Amino acid sequence: MLEVINVHKTFDAGTVNEKKALDGINLKIEEGEFVTVIGGNGAGKSTLLNAIAGVWPVDEGTITIDGIDVTGIPDYKRAAYIGRVFQDPRTGTASALGIDENLALAARRGHSRRLVWGISSKQRAAFKERVAELNLGLEDRITTKVGVLSGGQRQAITLLMATLQKPKLLLLDEHTAALDPKTAATVLDTTEKIVNRDHLTTLMITHNMHDAIVHGNRLIMMNNGDIILDIKGEDKKKLTVKDLLQEFEKASGEEFANDKAILS
């Protein structure tokens, strides 16, 4: 489904701030795989997701989604294939627009924006049903402006928007990191439910090693812009946080530099 072949990306090349964020990374993800991504600070996790989403062009390499070479097309066009949820709950939704309007925008992802009325009453009813599945009671406030919702609610709506039309690839960039633990668990549950129900090919960055082990059917660990560990199937089920830390030290020769990941 997704192929990342020898992708390089250096930020601020030729300056004192030069940062090699992706260093010839290779990754192949099969259809229906739910991959969790962990790694220390500055390992290149978000950069990898942004490269796949097309936030900026890569310096070198190829990215294909479902056999389509997307390396040369910008993010808003790649959005036809990709659903995204961001770390900051404010990023994924338009606060001045209603829940229904945000969903209507998502329903046209990958299609042209026509000069026809944006939401039909039939569509609004369908949105209500989908929102009801989130169990947040938002179905009765479907026209409420998203700006007045809590972070967890906004993140759940963003998740719904990302998956309203089945994306070929779902990218979750630490989408529970800004939430309190209880809300984070709820959003993660919802994520799991939707991903399993729709058999979505998913890449989820998390700072929480425990979450990375519990969720998904494959785990990759990144360091210095490359993948240093790739575990799937039965091996992944047997993993513990201690194993991961040991593996990290073995593979990278350094200690794991992300306190949040170890402590939580």
Next chain:
Amino acid sequence: MGAIGEYLSSLSFVGLLSRLPAGVAQGLVWALMALGVYITFRILDIADLSVDGTFSTGGAVTAVLIVAGVPPIVAVLVAFVCGILAGMITGLLHTRLGIPAILAGILTQYALYSINLAIMGFKANTAISADKFNLIVSGRDVNVAIIVSVCFVAVIIALLYWFFGTERGMSIRSTGCNPQMSKAQGININLNKVVGLALSNGLVALSGCLFAQYSGYADVNSGRGAIVIGLAAVIIGEVLGDAILGKRMNFLFRMIFIAIGAIIYYMIYTIVLWLKMDPNMMKLFTAVIVAICLAVPYLKNARKSSFHRAGKNSAGGKKNA
């Protein structure tokens, strides 16, 4: 005492009443401009300064066409299209060439001054007398002017309400509100910015077109400071609408109140003139009002959380002199 008494007795209340309808008519003409400013300033979150130029462009194009014998209604359409083109240029300067939006607007406005003069054959103004031409609106007949411009404003508000409810219009609203989210939802935000700026400037040129007909002449300087008047109308309308409707204030009411805001602005202008104040002071007066209204939300917020307050609440340590 004598001077003040003389001044007061020179003010005729009947005189004011007779002038107010003209204020309403002018306000309605400027309401179209205010709606254009609303599209960029509020919906797209861009302060677009090209409007000062496009307002004059609308007038210049109209005057020249009408003098050349073109039917005024055709002139209206051409003026609208010219505004759209000017807005597109600002949009392309901003999105294609990476020039900050505010600077892109200033550049367009600056260039339009020459273009507007060129349109009028390098004369600063062109007369279109209601005696000679069958104008759509004219200051000669204020009542008709009010009726016609109310129709224009109503039709434009209806069209804008429809447009911003369509898939495309909704995507323009989200572009202004959250560009990153919009891109993630597959929206071409650069295209939307150009469309929004074009539409906005089209309306501003339309306003300039009607204003030239109403005044009986087009002037290359007629658009000077138009952005501030547009902002004043938007702000007056929003403040009034929020006060009256509160939570029921929706998109449709907002536009209606912005039109009312433009009318109120011209009523104030009329009263200022009636009080025999120097109309040249009106720009200062307007700027102060707009500055205050824009500052209020910030100051409200700053009052809630300020270092000054935190320092006052703090009990510990030696005070830093």
